[in-house]
Amino acid sequence: LVDKAAKVLNNLKKGLPYENEIIFAKKKRVFDNSKVESHSAITPTYLLPKSLSSDEDIVYNAIKNRFIMQFMPIAEHEETKIITKVNNDEIKGLFTSKGKVQLVEGWKKVEKIESKDTILPLVSINEVVSIEDHKLTSHVTKPPKHHTEKTLLRVMETCGKGKDKEDEDSEEMMAAILSGYSIGTPATRAETIKKLKDVGYIATQNKNLICTELGIKLVETFPIKELFDLEFTGRLEKTLSDIEKQKFSKRDFLNTIFEFTTTGVEKIKKEQEVIINEVTREKxxxxxxxxxxxxxxxxxxxxxxxxxxxxxxxxxxxxxxxxxxxxxxxxxxxxxxxxxxxxxxxxxxxxxxxxxxxxxxxxxxxxxxxxxxxxxxxxxxxx
Ligand SMILES: [Zn+2]
Incomplete structure (x- = not known):
């Protein structure tokens, strides 16, 4: 696909304001046979589309822009912490600002990528700056939001990686997706959530997924804690994907599972019985x-x-x-x-x-x- 990609890129870049920054190269980041599974990445066609509906246009541009971005310079930034001292007796103390200073915009030019990071201005040490405005605010922390089906699916996809950063494209998250470090597959994840609902471990409240009393009791009492551990489950899924790529032996995996199951069942047998759901006879x-x-x-x-x-x-x-x-x-x-x-x-x-x-x-x-x-x-x- 190398030649095809080069030709497509040539057609697409014509007339773009950053045309001279788009340079085709056969890089391993873009062309890597070892990572191709069922199909290669989706790329635009040679022909430029003429009549697209507005929805089609959104999809087309997303694909086109991603395609172009790969052949643009990397974006560079500095992790920065600025400590500011205010020369005013009423405003005491030092003020710390953490964020990034953008050095090279690079591929981010293609779409005005709105970074959720705080972008700080480029200043030098001991530089005197002026305060434009200041205000004192008080804050109250809120408990984390409930998961919706959408956010839960997302977390399952990456086994919880990158969930705190709220950065949809964090490297860690992408790496997790690509290496198969996930809970379930696209085909089974939604079904898993449905099962949890059917059994009564979770329930929906508006769009939110709420853990039921039964679900809480299960998590609190079930003795095999590994089964609630995202890392553990993620590793199992990753191993399956490694077997697929012939990086791990099937027999070793089966042995591990066999041992885990045996110890687990033994443990459950020894545990004291806990009733988490009593079905009433009257029903x-x-x-x-x-x-x-x-x-x-x-x-x-x-x-x-x-x-x-x-x-x-x-x-x-x-x-x-x-x-x-x-x-x-x-x-x-x-x-x-x-x-x-x-x-x-x-x-x-x-x-x-x-x-x-x-x-x-x-x-x-x-x-x-x-x-x-x-x-x-x-x-x-x-x-
Ligand atoms: Zn009898």
């Missing part, structure tokens, strides 16, 4: 269908079967919804069937289908096997 009245023939507790409907509510203490009585014996006769146990069976020990099942396809009815029992704790359907034909 959903569970219907008891009858008495468990094994232990006498209530039998209730579950997702896969009708089972003994005493399962926590080891009772294994269950009537599977996909019971194979019934399935052979194209039948699934129903709630009514289970109720009758538990009450009478036998139930008349209607509309069974024979191997030949004939419909028939049968009396059925659900009996425990003599040699194990499982139950099986037994059938006796009605005469």
């Amino acid at each position: 959903k009245q569970i219907e008891v269908l009858g008495k468990c023939p094994v232990c006498g507790s209530g039998v209730i409907e579950g997702q896969k079967g009708f089972g003994c509510s005493n399962w926590k203490n080891g009772c294994k009585f269950v009537i599977w919804k996909n019971d194979k014996f019934l399935a052979l006769m194209k039948k699934k146990p129903t709630k009514t069937m289970v109720k009758t069976l538990l009450k009478n020990g036998v139930v008349t099942v209607k509309g069974l289908t024979s191997k030949k396809g004939n419909k028939f009815d049968a009396k059925m029992k659900y009996e425990k096997n003599a040699d194990n704790e499982y139950f099986n359907w037994k059938m006796e034909f009605t005469k």
Whole structure:
């Protein structure tokens, strides 16, 4: 793409006020094959567009300007601290100003890049300056703002790097993005936030994302602290991207994960149980269908079967919804069937289908096997 880029640059620079500062060069900062993944950078075309809508124009110019900036001189600045003493008895003390002094504007000429840094004037030591204005102000600090979905996605993208600087293009942040140091991928990040909402760890309030009581309790009590550590998660993602680039071995990674998971699970097992969310029974009245023939507790409907509510203490009585014996006769146990069976020990099942396809009815029992704790359907034909 080197030749193409050179030609495009030639077409674009014509007539620009800083045309003579735009110099094409095959620099590694711009052309680096080792960093190309799914596609190279987006560049403008040879042809200058003639009729763009205002939105298209914004996009086009953003791409064009970035493209041009790469071939302009670097911007230079000095990190500066100016200490000012005021020759006035009413204004006591020394005043410190920290900021940057711009030495070379360089590529920043292309767009009037508004730096969020304080730009200080260029002064020399002991220079006498005049005060144009002064005022005394008082300030109150505010707690940090809540995340919105947008800011959270951004932080996930860089694993929290550069978030304090509020500088969208800080080197540290760009380096993080390029090296794969992130939480999730563009395809999965939004889904992760949605999951947190669905589970109830976070909630939306206007546009803000608020951590719920449940979420707070989880963070406070969950024993594997590494899983809340941005650095840790970021390193895992980075390693995945390193494996992709063949800079790290898959086996080493799997070993690390295996060890981490094993120690984590062991730790959780040893921890004291903490209830962070108690689901109240009243929400959903569970219907008891009858008495468990094994232990006498209530039998209730579950997702896969009708089972003994005493399962926590080891009772294994269950009537599977996909019971194979019934399935052979194209039948699934129903709630009514289970109720009758538990009450009478036998139930008349209607509309069974024979191997030949004939419909028939049968009396059925659900009996425990003599040699194990499982139950099986037994059938006796009605005469
Ligand atoms: Zn039971």
